[in-house]
Amino acid sequence: MxxxxxxxxxxxxxxxxxxxxxxxxxxxxxxxxxxxxxxxxxxxxxxxxxxxxxxxxxxxxxxxxxxxxxxxxxxxxxxYIRKHNEMARKAGGVIDFVNRCLAFESIEVGHYLKAIRDLDSMLLGFEDVHTFFLKSKHNVLVNLIGLHYCLIWLGLPGECVMEILNNSNISQRQVSVQWWKLGRWFFGFRLRDELITRTISLEDLATGKEEEVLGVLHRGAVHEVIRVQISAAKPACTSWSFQNAQDANQ
Known part of the structure:
Protein backbone atom coordinates (compact mmCIF):
# COMPACT_ATOMS: atom_id res chain seq x y z
CA MET A 1 0.00 0.00 0.00
CA TYR A 80 -12.57 32.16 -0.84
CA ILE A 81 -9.16 33.83 -0.47
CA ARG A 82 -10.18 36.78 -2.66
CA LYS A 83 -13.40 37.27 -0.71
CA HIS A 84 -11.54 37.04 2.62
CA ASN A 85 -9.05 39.71 1.51
CA GLU A 86 -11.90 41.91 0.28
CA MET A 87 -13.72 41.63 3.61
CA ALA A 88 -10.48 42.31 5.51
CA ARG A 89 -9.93 45.50 3.50
CA LYS A 90 -13.48 46.73 4.06
CA ALA A 91 -13.44 45.84 7.75
CA GLY A 92 -10.14 47.70 8.11
CA GLY A 93 -11.81 50.79 6.65
CA VAL A 94 -14.58 50.64 9.27
CA ILE A 95 -12.07 50.14 12.10
CA ASP A 96 -10.02 53.12 10.88
CA PHE A 97 -13.19 55.24 10.78
CA VAL A 98 -14.05 54.29 14.38
CA ASN A 99 -10.51 55.01 15.59
CA ARG A 100 -10.62 58.46 13.96
CA CYS A 101 -13.91 59.17 15.71
CA LEU A 102 -12.27 58.21 19.01
CA ALA A 103 -9.73 61.03 18.77
CA PHE A 104 -11.66 62.65 21.66
CA GLU A 105 -12.08 59.32 23.50
CA SER A 106 -15.80 58.93 22.74
CA ILE A 107 -17.98 58.36 19.71
CA GLU A 108 -21.35 59.94 18.92
CA VAL A 109 -24.14 57.47 18.30
CA GLY A 110 -24.60 58.69 14.71
CA HIS A 111 -21.06 57.64 13.82
CA TYR A 112 -21.48 54.43 15.83
CA LEU A 113 -24.59 53.45 13.87
CA LYS A 114 -22.93 54.40 10.58
CA ALA A 115 -20.17 51.89 11.30
CA ILE A 116 -22.75 49.17 11.95
CA ARG A 117 -24.69 50.03 8.78
CA ASP A 118 -21.42 49.76 6.87
CA LEU A 119 -20.96 46.21 8.20
CA ASP A 120 -24.48 45.39 7.07
CA SER A 121 -23.83 46.74 3.56
CA MET A 122 -20.70 44.57 3.37
CA LEU A 123 -22.79 41.44 4.15
CA LEU A 124 -20.31 40.32 6.80
CA GLY A 125 -20.89 36.89 8.29
CA PHE A 126 -20.28 35.84 11.88
CA GLU A 127 -16.81 34.48 11.12
CA ASP A 128 -15.86 37.80 9.54
CA VAL A 129 -16.97 39.71 12.64
CA HIS A 130 -15.11 37.27 14.87
CA THR A 131 -11.97 37.52 12.74
CA PHE A 132 -11.90 41.30 12.27
CA PHE A 133 -13.76 42.89 15.22
CA LEU A 134 -13.95 40.62 18.27
CA LYS A 135 -10.24 40.66 19.05
CA SER A 136 -8.42 41.93 22.14
CA LYS A 137 -6.02 44.00 20.05
CA HIS A 138 -8.84 46.41 19.17
CA ASN A 139 -10.42 49.18 21.19
CA VAL A 140 -13.44 47.98 23.17
CA LEU A 141 -15.73 50.16 21.01
CA VAL A 142 -14.64 48.20 17.94
CA ASN A 143 -15.55 45.06 19.92
CA LEU A 144 -18.90 46.64 20.83
CA ILE A 145 -19.75 47.40 17.21
CA GLY A 146 -19.01 43.80 16.23
CA LEU A 147 -21.09 42.48 19.13
CA HIS A 148 -24.02 44.79 18.35
CA TYR A 149 -23.96 43.71 14.71
CA CYS A 150 -24.01 40.02 15.70
CA LEU A 151 -26.89 40.39 18.16
CA ILE A 152 -29.16 42.70 16.16
CA TRP A 153 -28.29 42.46 12.46
CA LEU A 154 -27.30 38.77 12.35
CA GLY A 155 -29.78 37.80 15.08
CA LEU A 156 -27.35 35.43 16.78
CA PRO A 157 -28.16 34.06 20.25
CA GLY A 158 -26.14 35.55 23.08
CA GLU A 159 -24.61 32.24 24.17
CA CYS A 160 -23.13 31.77 20.69
CA VAL A 161 -21.44 35.18 20.83
CA MET A 162 -20.37 34.69 24.47
CA GLU A 163 -18.21 31.76 23.47
CA ILE A 164 -16.25 33.99 21.12
CA LEU A 165 -16.02 36.81 23.69
CA ASN A 166 -14.61 34.40 26.25
CA ASN A 167 -12.17 32.83 23.80
CA SER A 168 -10.92 36.30 22.85
CA ASN A 169 -10.70 37.39 26.52
CA ILE A 170 -12.85 40.47 25.96
CA SER A 171 -16.12 39.53 27.69
CA GLN A 172 -15.33 41.66 30.78
CA ARG A 173 -14.32 44.75 28.84
CA GLN A 174 -16.53 47.69 29.74
CA VAL A 175 -18.05 50.64 27.92
CA SER A 176 -19.73 53.76 29.23
CA VAL A 177 -22.95 54.86 27.53
CA GLN A 178 -24.38 58.31 28.23
CA TRP A 179 -27.65 59.61 26.90
CA TRP A 180 -29.58 62.80 27.43
CA LYS A 181 -33.37 62.71 27.67
CA LEU A 182 -35.59 65.73 27.14
CA GLY A 183 -36.89 67.12 30.38
CA ARG A 184 -40.54 66.38 31.12
CA TRP A 185 -43.17 69.08 31.06
CA PHE A 186 -44.52 69.86 34.51
CA PHE A 187 -47.38 72.38 34.95
CA GLY A 188 -46.37 74.32 31.85
CA PHE A 189 -42.64 74.24 32.57
CA ARG A 190 -40.10 71.90 31.03
CA LEU A 191 -37.78 70.35 33.56
CA ARG A 192 -34.03 70.10 32.99
CA ASP A 193 -32.78 67.48 30.56
CA GLU A 194 -31.86 64.23 32.27
CA LEU A 195 -28.41 62.69 31.88
CA ILE A 196 -28.21 58.92 32.26
CA THR A 197 -24.86 57.12 32.47
CA ARG A 198 -24.44 53.36 32.43
CA THR A 199 -21.23 51.36 32.60
CA ILE A 200 -21.67 47.85 31.24
CA SER A 201 -19.55 44.92 30.08
CA LEU A 202 -19.74 43.19 26.73
CA GLU A 203 -20.97 40.13 28.63
CA ASP A 204 -23.89 42.16 30.03
CA LEU A 205 -25.02 42.99 26.50
CA ALA A 206 -24.51 39.48 25.12
CA THR A 207 -26.46 37.85 27.95
CA GLY A 208 -29.38 40.29 27.76
CA LYS A 209 -28.74 41.92 31.15
CA GLU A 210 -28.68 45.40 29.61
CA GLU A 211 -31.47 45.37 27.04
CA GLU A 212 -32.30 49.01 27.76
CA VAL A 213 -28.78 50.13 26.87
CA LEU A 214 -28.72 47.98 23.73
CA GLY A 215 -32.05 49.53 22.76
CA VAL A 216 -30.66 53.05 23.22
CA LEU A 217 -27.60 52.17 21.11
CA HIS A 218 -29.76 50.63 18.39
CA ARG A 219 -32.29 53.49 18.17
CA GLY A 220 -29.80 56.32 18.52
CA ALA A 221 -30.89 59.90 19.12
CA VAL A 222 -34.63 59.67 18.49
CA HIS A 223 -37.82 60.79 20.20
CA GLU A 224 -37.03 61.90 23.76
CA VAL A 225 -33.33 60.94 23.54
CA ILE A 226 -31.46 63.95 22.18
CA ARG A 227 -27.86 62.69 22.34
CA VAL A 228 -25.96 59.46 22.94
CA GLN A 229 -22.22 59.12 23.53
CA ILE A 230 -20.22 55.90 23.87
CA SER A 231 -16.71 55.59 25.32
CA ALA A 232 -14.40 53.03 26.87
CA ALA A 233 -15.08 52.79 30.60
CA LYS A 234 -12.27 54.13 32.76
CA PRO A 235 -11.19 52.24 35.89
CA ALA A 236 -13.17 53.50 38.85
CA CYS A 237 -10.10 53.61 41.07
CA THR A 238 -8.00 55.86 38.81
CA SER A 239 -8.82 59.20 40.45
CA TRP A 240 -8.74 57.70 43.96
CA SER A 241 -5.30 56.20 43.39
CA PHE A 242 -4.03 59.48 41.98
CA GLN A 243 -5.27 61.42 45.02
CA ASN A 244 -3.70 58.92 47.40
CA ALA A 245 -0.41 59.19 45.56
CA GLN A 246 -0.51 62.98 45.97
CA ASP A 247 -1.31 62.70 49.68
CA ALA A 248 1.58 60.28 50.19
CA ASN A 249 4.02 62.72 48.61
CA GLN A 250 2.98 65.58 50.89
Missing part, protein backbone atom coordinates in the same frame (compact mmCIF):
# COMPACT_ATOMS: atom_id res chain seq x y z
CA UNK A 2 1.21 3.48 -0.83
CA UNK A 3 2.03 5.03 2.58
CA UNK A 4 1.00 8.46 1.32
CA UNK A 5 -2.55 7.15 0.85
CA UNK A 6 -2.84 5.11 4.04
CA UNK A 7 -3.94 8.01 6.28
CA UNK A 8 -7.33 8.38 4.66
CA UNK A 9 -7.75 5.13 2.74
CA UNK A 10 -10.05 3.61 5.34
CA UNK A 11 -12.29 6.71 5.62
CA UNK A 12 -15.21 7.06 3.19
CA UNK A 13 -15.01 10.25 1.15
CA UNK A 14 -18.30 11.65 2.49
CA UNK A 15 -17.16 11.15 6.10
CA UNK A 16 -13.77 12.70 5.33
CA UNK A 17 -15.44 15.72 3.68
CA UNK A 18 -17.78 16.19 6.63
CA UNK A 19 -14.82 16.00 8.99
CA UNK A 20 -12.81 18.53 7.00
CA UNK A 21 -15.81 20.87 6.68
CA UNK A 22 -16.03 21.16 10.47
CA UNK A 23 -12.48 22.53 10.74
CA UNK A 24 -11.20 26.09 10.56
CA UNK A 25 -9.57 27.08 7.29
CA UNK A 26 -6.08 27.14 8.80
CA UNK A 27 -6.60 23.60 10.10
CA UNK A 28 -7.83 22.44 6.69
CA UNK A 29 -4.67 23.78 5.07
CA UNK A 30 -2.57 21.93 7.66
CA UNK A 31 -4.57 18.74 7.16
CA UNK A 32 -3.90 18.92 3.44
CA UNK A 33 -0.19 18.44 4.06
CA UNK A 34 -0.65 15.11 5.90
CA UNK A 35 -0.96 12.78 2.93
CA UNK A 36 -1.92 12.59 -0.73
CA UNK A 37 -5.45 11.56 0.23
CA UNK A 38 -5.98 14.62 2.42
CA UNK A 39 -4.20 16.88 -0.06
CA UNK A 40 -6.68 15.90 -2.78
CA UNK A 41 -9.65 16.21 -0.47
CA UNK A 42 -8.61 19.53 1.09
CA UNK A 43 -8.35 21.17 -2.32
CA UNK A 44 -11.66 19.82 -3.56
CA UNK A 45 -14.16 22.13 -5.17
CA UNK A 46 -17.00 20.77 -3.04
CA UNK A 47 -15.20 21.53 0.23
CA UNK A 48 -14.29 25.13 -0.59
CA UNK A 49 -17.72 25.89 -2.01
CA UNK A 50 -19.19 24.58 1.25
CA UNK A 51 -16.82 26.82 3.23
CA UNK A 52 -17.92 29.84 1.17
CA UNK A 53 -21.59 29.11 1.84
CA UNK A 54 -20.95 28.63 5.54
CA UNK A 55 -18.93 31.81 6.00
CA UNK A 56 -21.00 34.12 3.79
CA UNK A 57 -24.62 32.91 3.82
CA UNK A 58 -25.76 36.37 2.68
CA UNK A 59 -23.74 35.87 -0.53
CA UNK A 60 -25.60 32.68 -1.42
CA UNK A 61 -26.89 34.08 -4.73
CA UNK A 62 -23.42 35.16 -5.83
CA UNK A 63 -21.99 31.79 -4.84
CA UNK A 64 -24.74 29.86 -6.63
CA UNK A 65 -24.30 31.93 -9.79
CA UNK A 66 -20.65 30.90 -9.87
CA UNK A 67 -21.70 27.26 -9.71
CA UNK A 68 -22.80 27.37 -13.33
CA UNK A 69 -19.32 28.30 -14.51
CA UNK A 70 -16.64 25.75 -15.27
CA UNK A 71 -14.50 25.78 -12.12
CA UNK A 72 -11.48 23.64 -11.52
CA UNK A 73 -10.64 22.49 -8.01
CA UNK A 74 -8.52 25.50 -7.10
CA UNK A 75 -10.92 28.20 -8.25
CA UNK A 76 -13.30 27.96 -5.30
CA UNK A 77 -10.32 28.20 -2.98
CA UNK A 78 -9.15 31.26 -4.92
CA UNK A 79 -12.64 32.75 -4.61
Missing amino acids: DPSMSTGASIPDDIALKLASSLHVADICSLGSCSRFWWELCRSDFLWKSLCRKRWPALALEIESLSYDNHNHEEWKVF
Whole structure:
Protein backbone atom coordinates (compact mmCIF):
# COMPACT_ATOMS: atom_id res chain seq x y z
CA MET A 1 0.00 0.00 0.00
CA ASP A 2 1.21 3.48 -0.83
CA PRO A 3 2.03 5.03 2.58
CA SER A 4 1.00 8.46 1.32
CA MET A 5 -2.55 7.15 0.85
CA SER A 6 -2.84 5.11 4.04
CA THR A 7 -3.94 8.01 6.28
CA GLY A 8 -7.33 8.38 4.66
CA ALA A 9 -7.75 5.13 2.74
CA SER A 10 -10.05 3.61 5.34
CA ILE A 11 -12.29 6.71 5.62
CA PRO A 12 -15.21 7.06 3.19
CA ASP A 13 -15.01 10.25 1.15
CA ASP A 14 -18.30 11.65 2.49
CA ILE A 15 -17.16 11.15 6.10
CA ALA A 16 -13.77 12.70 5.33
CA LEU A 17 -15.44 15.72 3.68
CA LYS A 18 -17.78 16.19 6.63
CA LEU A 19 -14.82 16.00 8.99
CA ALA A 20 -12.81 18.53 7.00
CA SER A 21 -15.81 20.87 6.68
CA SER A 22 -16.03 21.16 10.47
CA LEU A 23 -12.48 22.53 10.74
CA HIS A 24 -11.20 26.09 10.56
CA VAL A 25 -9.57 27.08 7.29
CA ALA A 26 -6.08 27.14 8.80
CA ASP A 27 -6.60 23.60 10.10
CA ILE A 28 -7.83 22.44 6.69
CA CYS A 29 -4.67 23.78 5.07
CA SER A 30 -2.57 21.93 7.66
CA LEU A 31 -4.57 18.74 7.16
CA GLY A 32 -3.90 18.92 3.44
CA SER A 33 -0.19 18.44 4.06
CA CYS A 34 -0.65 15.11 5.90
CA SER A 35 -0.96 12.78 2.93
CA ARG A 36 -1.92 12.59 -0.73
CA PHE A 37 -5.45 11.56 0.23
CA TRP A 38 -5.98 14.62 2.42
CA TRP A 39 -4.20 16.88 -0.06
CA GLU A 40 -6.68 15.90 -2.78
CA LEU A 41 -9.65 16.21 -0.47
CA CYS A 42 -8.61 19.53 1.09
CA ARG A 43 -8.35 21.17 -2.32
CA SER A 44 -11.66 19.82 -3.56
CA ASP A 45 -14.16 22.13 -5.17
CA PHE A 46 -17.00 20.77 -3.04
CA LEU A 47 -15.20 21.53 0.23
CA TRP A 48 -14.29 25.13 -0.59
CA LYS A 49 -17.72 25.89 -2.01
CA SER A 50 -19.19 24.58 1.25
CA LEU A 51 -16.82 26.82 3.23
CA CYS A 52 -17.92 29.84 1.17
CA ARG A 53 -21.59 29.11 1.84
CA LYS A 54 -20.95 28.63 5.54
CA ARG A 55 -18.93 31.81 6.00
CA TRP A 56 -21.00 34.12 3.79
CA PRO A 57 -24.62 32.91 3.82
CA ALA A 58 -25.76 36.37 2.68
CA LEU A 59 -23.74 35.87 -0.53
CA ALA A 60 -25.60 32.68 -1.42
CA LEU A 61 -26.89 34.08 -4.73
CA GLU A 62 -23.42 35.16 -5.83
CA ILE A 63 -21.99 31.79 -4.84
CA GLU A 64 -24.74 29.86 -6.63
CA SER A 65 -24.30 31.93 -9.79
CA LEU A 66 -20.65 30.90 -9.87
CA SER A 67 -21.70 27.26 -9.71
CA TYR A 68 -22.80 27.37 -13.33
CA ASP A 69 -19.32 28.30 -14.51
CA ASN A 70 -16.64 25.75 -15.27
CA HIS A 71 -14.50 25.78 -12.12
CA ASN A 72 -11.48 23.64 -11.52
CA HIS A 73 -10.64 22.49 -8.01
CA GLU A 74 -8.52 25.50 -7.10
CA GLU A 75 -10.92 28.20 -8.25
CA TRP A 76 -13.30 27.96 -5.30
CA LYS A 77 -10.32 28.20 -2.98
CA VAL A 78 -9.15 31.26 -4.92
CA PHE A 79 -12.64 32.75 -4.61
CA TYR A 80 -12.57 32.16 -0.84
CA ILE A 81 -9.16 33.83 -0.47
CA ARG A 82 -10.18 36.78 -2.66
CA LYS A 83 -13.40 37.27 -0.71
CA HIS A 84 -11.54 37.04 2.62
CA ASN A 85 -9.05 39.71 1.51
CA GLU A 86 -11.90 41.91 0.28
CA MET A 87 -13.72 41.63 3.61
CA ALA A 88 -10.48 42.31 5.51
CA ARG A 89 -9.93 45.50 3.50
CA LYS A 90 -13.48 46.73 4.06
CA ALA A 91 -13.44 45.84 7.75
CA GLY A 92 -10.14 47.70 8.11
CA GLY A 93 -11.81 50.79 6.65
CA VAL A 94 -14.58 50.64 9.27
CA ILE A 95 -12.07 50.14 12.10
CA ASP A 96 -10.02 53.12 10.88
CA PHE A 97 -13.19 55.24 10.78
CA VAL A 98 -14.05 54.29 14.38
CA ASN A 99 -10.51 55.01 15.59
CA ARG A 100 -10.62 58.46 13.96
CA CYS A 101 -13.91 59.17 15.71
CA LEU A 102 -12.27 58.21 19.01
CA ALA A 103 -9.73 61.03 18.77
CA PHE A 104 -11.66 62.65 21.66
CA GLU A 105 -12.08 59.32 23.50
CA SER A 106 -15.80 58.93 22.74
CA ILE A 107 -17.98 58.36 19.71
CA GLU A 108 -21.35 59.94 18.92
CA VAL A 109 -24.14 57.47 18.30
CA GLY A 110 -24.60 58.69 14.71
CA HIS A 111 -21.06 57.64 13.82
CA TYR A 112 -21.48 54.43 15.83
CA LEU A 113 -24.59 53.45 13.87
CA LYS A 114 -22.93 54.40 10.58
CA ALA A 115 -20.17 51.89 11.30
CA ILE A 116 -22.75 49.17 11.95
CA ARG A 117 -24.69 50.03 8.78
CA ASP A 118 -21.42 49.76 6.87
CA LEU A 119 -20.96 46.21 8.20
CA ASP A 120 -24.48 45.39 7.07
CA SER A 121 -23.83 46.74 3.56
CA MET A 122 -20.70 44.57 3.37
CA LEU A 123 -22.79 41.44 4.15
CA LEU A 124 -20.31 40.32 6.80
CA GLY A 125 -20.89 36.89 8.29
CA PHE A 126 -20.28 35.84 11.88
CA GLU A 127 -16.81 34.48 11.12
CA ASP A 128 -15.86 37.80 9.54
CA VAL A 129 -16.97 39.71 12.64
CA HIS A 130 -15.11 37.27 14.87
CA THR A 131 -11.97 37.52 12.74
CA PHE A 132 -11.90 41.30 12.27
CA PHE A 133 -13.76 42.89 15.22
CA LEU A 134 -13.95 40.62 18.27
CA LYS A 135 -10.24 40.66 19.05
CA SER A 136 -8.42 41.93 22.14
CA LYS A 137 -6.02 44.00 20.05
CA HIS A 138 -8.84 46.41 19.17
CA ASN A 139 -10.42 49.18 21.19
CA VAL A 140 -13.44 47.98 23.17
CA LEU A 141 -15.73 50.16 21.01
CA VAL A 142 -14.64 48.20 17.94
CA ASN A 143 -15.55 45.06 19.92
CA LEU A 144 -18.90 46.64 20.83
CA ILE A 145 -19.75 47.40 17.21
CA GLY A 146 -19.01 43.80 16.23
CA LEU A 147 -21.09 42.48 19.13
CA HIS A 148 -24.02 44.79 18.35
CA TYR A 149 -23.96 43.71 14.71
CA CYS A 150 -24.01 40.02 15.70
CA LEU A 151 -26.89 40.39 18.16
CA ILE A 152 -29.16 42.70 16.16
CA TRP A 153 -28.29 42.46 12.46
CA LEU A 154 -27.30 38.77 12.35
CA GLY A 155 -29.78 37.80 15.08
CA LEU A 156 -27.35 35.43 16.78
CA PRO A 157 -28.16 34.06 20.25
CA GLY A 158 -26.14 35.55 23.08
CA GLU A 159 -24.61 32.24 24.17
CA CYS A 160 -23.13 31.77 20.69
CA VAL A 161 -21.44 35.18 20.83
CA MET A 162 -20.37 34.69 24.47
CA GLU A 163 -18.21 31.76 23.47
CA ILE A 164 -16.25 33.99 21.12
CA LEU A 165 -16.02 36.81 23.69
CA ASN A 166 -14.61 34.40 26.25
CA ASN A 167 -12.17 32.83 23.80
CA SER A 168 -10.92 36.30 22.85
CA ASN A 169 -10.70 37.39 26.52
CA ILE A 170 -12.85 40.47 25.96
CA SER A 171 -16.12 39.53 27.69
CA GLN A 172 -15.33 41.66 30.78
CA ARG A 173 -14.32 44.75 28.84
CA GLN A 174 -16.53 47.69 29.74
CA VAL A 175 -18.05 50.64 27.92
CA SER A 176 -19.73 53.76 29.23
CA VAL A 177 -22.95 54.86 27.53
CA GLN A 178 -24.38 58.31 28.23
CA TRP A 179 -27.65 59.61 26.90
CA TRP A 180 -29.58 62.80 27.43
CA LYS A 181 -33.37 62.71 27.67
CA LEU A 182 -35.59 65.73 27.14
CA GLY A 183 -36.89 67.12 30.38
CA ARG A 184 -40.54 66.38 31.12
CA TRP A 185 -43.17 69.08 31.06
CA PHE A 186 -44.52 69.86 34.51
CA PHE A 187 -47.38 72.38 34.95
CA GLY A 188 -46.37 74.32 31.85
CA PHE A 189 -42.64 74.24 32.57
CA ARG A 190 -40.10 71.90 31.03
CA LEU A 191 -37.78 70.35 33.56
CA ARG A 192 -34.03 70.10 32.99
CA ASP A 193 -32.78 67.48 30.56
CA GLU A 194 -31.86 64.23 32.27
CA LEU A 195 -28.41 62.69 31.88
CA ILE A 196 -28.21 58.92 32.26
CA THR A 197 -24.86 57.12 32.47
CA ARG A 198 -24.44 53.36 32.43
CA THR A 199 -21.23 51.36 32.60
CA ILE A 200 -21.67 47.85 31.24
CA SER A 201 -19.55 44.92 30.08
CA LEU A 202 -19.74 43.19 26.73
CA GLU A 203 -20.97 40.13 28.63
CA ASP A 204 -23.89 42.16 30.03
CA LEU A 205 -25.02 42.99 26.50
CA ALA A 206 -24.51 39.48 25.12
CA THR A 207 -26.46 37.85 27.95
CA GLY A 208 -29.38 40.29 27.76
CA LYS A 209 -28.74 41.92 31.15
CA GLU A 210 -28.68 45.40 29.61
CA GLU A 211 -31.47 45.37 27.04
CA GLU A 212 -32.30 49.01 27.76
CA VAL A 213 -28.78 50.13 26.87
CA LEU A 214 -28.72 47.98 23.73
CA GLY A 215 -32.05 49.53 22.76
CA VAL A 216 -30.66 53.05 23.22
CA LEU A 217 -27.60 52.17 21.11
CA HIS A 218 -29.76 50.63 18.39
CA ARG A 219 -32.29 53.49 18.17
CA GLY A 220 -29.80 56.32 18.52
CA ALA A 221 -30.89 59.90 19.12
CA VAL A 222 -34.63 59.67 18.49
CA HIS A 223 -37.82 60.79 20.20
CA GLU A 224 -37.03 61.90 23.76
CA VAL A 225 -33.33 60.94 23.54
CA ILE A 226 -31.46 63.95 22.18
CA ARG A 227 -27.86 62.69 22.34
CA VAL A 228 -25.96 59.46 22.94
CA GLN A 229 -22.22 59.12 23.53
CA ILE A 230 -20.22 55.90 23.87
CA SER A 231 -16.71 55.59 25.32
CA ALA A 232 -14.40 53.03 26.87
CA ALA A 233 -15.08 52.79 30.60
CA LYS A 234 -12.27 54.13 32.76
CA PRO A 235 -11.19 52.24 35.89
CA ALA A 236 -13.17 53.50 38.85
CA CYS A 237 -10.10 53.61 41.07
CA THR A 238 -8.00 55.86 38.81
CA SER A 239 -8.82 59.20 40.45
CA TRP A 240 -8.74 57.70 43.96
CA SER A 241 -5.30 56.20 43.39
CA PHE A 242 -4.03 59.48 41.98
CA GLN A 243 -5.27 61.42 45.02
CA ASN A 244 -3.70 58.92 47.40
CA ALA A 245 -0.41 59.19 45.56
CA GLN A 246 -0.51 62.98 45.97
CA ASP A 247 -1.31 62.70 49.68
CA ALA A 248 1.58 60.28 50.19
CA ASN A 249 4.02 62.72 48.61
CA GLN A 250 2.98 65.58 50.89
